[in-house]
Amino acid sequence: MEALLLSMKTEWMVTAILLTVLLLRLGKGVAPSTLLSLVQLLLLVATALSVTGSGSGPLFGGMYQAGPLAGFQKSILLFAAWMVTLLFADWHRGSEQLPEYLILMLSSLLGMCFMVSAGNLLMLYLSLELATIPMAAAANLDLGRKRSSEGAMKLILSSAFSSGVLLFGISLVYGTTGSLDFAGITAAIDGGGLQTLAFVFLFAAFAFKMSAVPFHLWTADVYQGSPMPVTAYLSVTSKGATAFVVVNLLHGMFASMSDAWYRLLMVVVLATLVIGNLFALRQQDIKRFLAFSSIAQVGFILMGMTGNRPLGVSAITYFVLVYVFSNLAAFGVAALVSARTGAEDIPSYRGLAKSNPFLAWMMALALFSLAGIPPTAGFFAKMFLIVEGSWQGDYWFVVAAAINIAVSLYYYMRIVRLMFSDAERPMEAIVPAPSERLGLLVCAAGIVLAGVLSWMYDHISTLN
Amino acid sequence: MNLTILLAIPVLTLLAVLLLPGARQARWAALAGAAVQLAASLVLLLRFRAARADGGKGFLFQMQHDWYPDWNIGFHLGVDGISVAMILLTTLVVVAGVLVSWEEARMPKTFFAMLTLLGLGAYGFFVSLDLFAMFFFLELAVVPKYLLIALWGSGRKEYSANKLAIMLMGASVAILMGIIALMFSAPDGQWTFDMLRIVEWDVPADTQVTIFGLIFIGFGVFTALFPFHTWVPDGHSSAPTAGSMFLAGISMKLGGYGCLRAAVWLLPEGALAYGDAIVGLSVIAILYGAFVTLMQTDLKYINAYSSVSHCGFVLLGIGMLTKAAVAGAVLQMVSHGLMTALFFAVIGMVYVRTHTRQVAEMGGLMKPMPFIAVLMFLAGLSSLGLPGLSGFVAEMSVFVGGWERDTAFHRSATVLAAMSIVVTAVYVLRAIGATMMGPLRDQAHAALTDAAWYEKAAALVLTAGILAMGLAPGWLNDLVGPDAAAIVTRLGTSTP
């Protein structure tokens, strides 16, 4: 009983917050700002409690696997959810469906937590659906905008498609190994033809969630159509949680097939980096731009998996954490600009530094970190993934991948340059709400300090 | 001496520049930081000489901390004579660059922050003994370079900034691959980025040759290795004055230092295999750069292309692999850094007044601005290697070292490189003659004022360096010589 409480404490806490919001919604109802403050506070407490560590070991006959690293990965997800409620406070307060939105977001968060700890393919499938379907509903929350419905429709249709593929993969695994349990499957995997097929199907379904090429096509439309907080949330948590799952599957269940999946990963990494960068190069819409830039980032995450070493898992966890800081800061600024001026195209960022130096600097820091430029944490995170990618000794592959950093510099720096250039009609001064300012500052502190000072990585490393 | 001081001063300066409220305070903070750093580097020089007189050898004042042990990354600092010389050069250029930009009106706080950040990158690069930390500091200087050109530049600034950033970033990828491959080629999994441990490894010759190619070409791009030099002319001419000074005076030197430290020193077999190719490419760069300079009509392009030619001497000295030549390469880095920074500073001063950089639109500027004209003479004469100024010492040392290699190839390379001095004399004297001498070309120029106090101060700092090196070359030679010799000694007996 104690293990049940302790090992699953993150899930319990998310459930508790979820129920609180639900009860408040069903009861008399509270003012949106009160509700939001309450959820912000509860998420902060939950993150803090979750980061203090968790028990380990199997629960429910192996359905659920708790472990220190998984516990930390979940706290990253919780932290991201907390940051989203902070950074997009204005949108939340203005939304007419705030309780519904929060319930959707928290259910999806719960799904992701279970996903990270899944020890059984059925459990994995269920939690994946729990993580995805609420987000499709949330993507539709800008009820007045057609694009929002379009994005939601695309997300749900493509998700259904990928779920079908995943289920097919799962049934093949079950058919060839006679087990749905991770441990049982690992013991029975022999790399036969049907299992290879099963692996590709599983991989494709998760690559879809991470938006790796060629399963990425939904990303730009959904990111562009959804309300900004939904996009931001989706871009970091969904990607992060899936990355944690995929690395566990590759390094655990399919470790014996590593020769084969290593080469598969090489193909996917190169395709993802090149296509992501190529499409990002000329994007004019900030949300589409961030969508393609996030695709390119996934290329690096997948590259960190090629080494098939535990170190790679540390590197990926750290990368996701840094990515939460950087991407949420970028989306936070974009959301503020979009909410106050309606501008969502990159050229209107020209001259932002003149009227809004704080926002311009935050955006610049976020972009530096995404581009992997020192002294930001993004530099270190990317370097670790590259070192990990070099572990197998295929340096040509790493060079081909790393050249993309040089290309990406072009489009990241373009925005920085625009923001700091003179403009004929600079944007009006935007005053962020206190919580938005706090959120941006936390992200900035993470970007600047989490790399140069090594303790955040060291913590992850000791858990692994 | 605690080397972290050399990093702490620029970091504190950066914070002061960013956090102080006004532009005036920011520039004073930048200047104070640069001046303190100059003082600290002079103390470093004295302490280093004293320590060496006490029998200190190799890298002194070392200190070591863990950084990311999982990834074999440490924070290991230490300096030898070569790094001390480069640090001195950097401090002089930073002080001069801040002074020259005194009246910068466009976003002055950000501007001085960028200058300080670029300086920080260089200091960190020169004091690091860990390859990864070196790479970190190398990359730290990329953004300031890009933004200095893109935001404060002129002409085709966006094009130039992009070209510079992407080419240097591509070069960085080659360097990164090289150092990762080197780290993984450790015997028995003793992976490390620490150069003092790598240097003790016995890396197989063919591995060394492959890795040397990556690292050398990567750093070569930074120091205008032919044919990867095309970022140099556009980048320098589009950059603001201080930006050009930093690019040519500091940034290109990161490349030369990296070639020497991370490539030649760590990978002697690679150096032996690539030596002749380096000599060939650098002779091309020297002559080709000089001839292209002849055809330029814009003062900044003249100096930028002449930098391609002059940095060729750095690579030539490295490629010759003799003690005198390698020492000459380091001297040439210092000399070129000072001289070209002075030249760019003068061009900037002229441009601020005449609003043109076209040689054909100037003439007789000696009359309204004698001080600036004298500075230009000084920079020009040092550039063409007049005895008594820094350029002569450095180039002479490279030629003497090159001549020690007695094959026909090396001898003819030395002779060809030496012949470029004639071309240098032609373009330098033409440029100075056309702009400064003769009757006033444009009557509107008669009313122009001579250098302001901050411009004079900037020029004096650099001139002091040029003269100190030219008139008393012994101390610099003593500083650099033993460590250059140590690098060459590692190459074994197959070279003189």
Place this chain on the structure above:
Amino acid sequence: MRDKFYFDELYLFVTKEVIFRFIGAPAAWIDRKVVNGLVDLTGNTALKVSDAVKGLQSGRVQQYALFFLGGLIVLVLLMTYLF
């Protein structure tokens, strides 16, 4: 000595007619057009390709599913036959 042995004329001829025209000018041309041209070509090609492919994403979900399926088949073929 009256014409200084035509030394000035000789100098001018060598510099202007020989060095400038036959060495300097071609070198400058090569530098701008060939060496720098190649660098620019690489950059511009990337931008052009980016412009060209931007329109390829149609916005239709059917096409996305088709790509998904196509990618899946390619990966399966790669895994079974190549790796």
